[in-house]
Amino acid sequence: MAPSPRRSEEYELLQRTSSDSTQASDLDFGYDVPAWRSGYLRLPAWSRIRTYTYLFCSTRKRRLHCRLICHAFTAIACCTIILVILTALFRPSYTHLPDHYKVLRSICSESSKPGRGNVNNEKVFIAAALYDPGGTLVGGDWGNAVLHLVDLLGPENVHLSVYENDADPSANAALDKLREKLDCNSSLVSEHLPLEDIPRVTIPTGERRMKRIAFLAEVRNRALRPLEANPSAHYDRVLFINDVMFNPIDAIHLLFSTNIDTSGRAQYGAVCAVDFINAFKFYDTFATRDFEGYAMGIPFFPWFTDAGNGISRRDVLDQKDAVRVRACWGGMTAFEAKWFLETHPEGLVSGGPSLDAEAALNVSPLRFRYEEDPFWDASECCLVHADLTYLRHGRNITTHSGIFTNPYVRVAYDSRTLSWLPLTRRTERLYSFVHNTLNHLIGMPYPNPRRLEQPGEEVVEKVWSWDKSGEVTQGGAGTGPEGSYHDVKRVAGPGRFCGGRTLLVLNDDPKPGEKKWVSVPLPAVSR
Known part of the structure; x- marks a missing residue:
């Protein structure tokens, strides 16, 4: 029988390889084989086993490393939490009051x-x-x-002086209500401060502007005017209170419990609270200097750097209630009153300045002041402590200046922050290592070329002065004056450690959203 003819679509079947089978099965699922897999499948069996083992082991190693890192972070987090809890419970900072504080609190x-x-x-x-x-x-x-503080002190022992400049109707009404509630002597003054009476400085635009510190010094001095109106009145302490929230019993401790002697009486020229802008951040770094006149470190505990001998920092870490400093403010400050009352107080400490030196430097009786150099500013609250130290000791400062900060007494700029401070202080001993490390990395404290100058010394300082006046048109336009730094020989006054090359001036006409104070850039030094 003759064979039947082959149809054109028929073809001879070929033997299929294992790779063909695999490829066919992949194609059956509707996708192309990746190039890497195609190459992998063409490898001999022993090569494929070795490649698979390498890839599998590498993946396992990576997973193992990830697990180890996760475990390490978890262990560190757990240890940190345990350390925080143990510190807060068994080694809290500035929480266990000295015995005499407890007695007075009771x-x-x-x-x-x-x-x-x-x-x-x-x-x-x-x-x-x-x-x-x-x-x-x-x-x-x-x-x-x-009001509570006045009650604790005894109304017959208190004179309250409150000064407000340009108070609005609601502020005046609040003052009137406070006056009605007070049963002590008081001077609650609301007035318009004539700004034209405050000296001004020339800025690079040629405008005459008021220094921020000159304004603040004048305002604080006006709060002291009742002392001048009744010079026969006797006071033992002067207590300045800023716009801070505070516990009245803490104010009592600041006044009467700080650095007590064997008779139980507080001994200081001035002592400051510690003020907080939030639950962790110390606020008043501009006015505070450590015992050797260095500026502050990063503004969280223990606040001071280890520059020089690190005396103030050590006092804080030792949990002292009288931390030795050169200047402070802290939102609330108590002073020995006699330095504000008398031109030449009796009982000057041996080594203090002569009467001629006092008169030459104009620091008695004690008042707030500002630095007159145009591009050199210092806090009025720092300068008043420098003047006080000079009146009490002259240059004879050895183991203490009579100025202290009391970290047991803490204030805040809102009630919510104040309520958090008893809790957040408990763990702050843990911050010291990080604080010190960051200070060194950042380069704090920042240098002050006049820090070591002593009052009464003849020194040479670089002082900015205007060499050529300019013309100013309306709005501040025009040709500005020209100036430069000059080496000036003069007698140093107290408080050179307080300052720095900066200038803050009053913003005479602040627009919505603008600050009331403006920082003026330092002019380039002309050659």
Whole structure:
């Protein structure tokens, strides 16, 4: 029988390889074989086994490394949490009050008798210079704390002086209500401060502007005017209170518990609280200097750097209630009153300045002041401590200046932050290593070329002066003056350690959203 003819679509079947089978199965699922897999499948069996083992083991190693890193981070986090808890419970910072603090706190808390916190019936002049739009401070927690403080001190022992510049109607109403509630001597003044009476400096545009510190010094001095109006009045302490929230019993501790002697009386020229802008951040770095006149470090505990001998930092780490400093403010400061009352107080410390030196430097009686150099600023609150130290000791500062910071007493700029401070202080001993490391990395404290200058010394300082006046048109346009730094020989006054090359001036006409103060850039030094 003759074979049937082959149809054109028929073809001879070929033997299929293992790779053909694999490829066919892949194609059956509707996708192309990746190039790497095609190459891998063409490898001999032993090569494929070795490649698979390498890839599998590498993946396992990577997974193992990831697990180890995760475990390490988890262990570090757990250890940190445990350390924080143990520190807060068993080694808290500035939490366990000294015994005499506890006794005074009990006296204040367990009785309602007026004057119960003032066991020696000391006379206290309380001063405050406020900016209180809407009257929320005087009419709120601040005013209530002041009323409680007056009750603890005894109304017959207190004169309260509050000064406000350009208070709005709500602020004036709050002052009136406070006046009605007070049963002590008081001077609550609201007025328009004539700014034309405050000296001005020339800035690079040629404009004459008011230094921020000159304004603040004038305002604080006006809060002290009742001392001048009644010079026969006697006071033992002067207490300045900023626009801060505070515990009245803490104010009592600041006044009467700090650095007590064997008789139980507080001994200081001045002592400051520690103020916080949030639950961790110290605020008043501009006014604070450590015992050797160095500026502050990063503004969290222990605040001071280890520059020089690191005396202030060591005092903080030793949990002292009287941390030795050269200047401070901290939102609330108590002073020995006699330096504000008398031109030449009796009982000057041996080694203090002569009367001629006092008169030449114009530092007695004690008042707030500002630096007159155009491009050199220092806080009025730092300078007042420098003047006080000079009056008490002259240049004879050895183991202490009589100026202290008391970290047991803490204040804040809002009530919420104040409520957090008892908790956040408990763990702050843990910060010291990180604080010191960051200070060194950043280069703090920042240098001050005049830090070591002593009052009464003849020194040569670089001082900016204008060499050629310019013309100023309306709006500040025109040709600015020309100036340069000159080496000037002069006698140094107290407080050279307070300053730095900067200039803050009053913004005479602030627009919405602008600050009331403007930082003026330092001019280039002309050659």
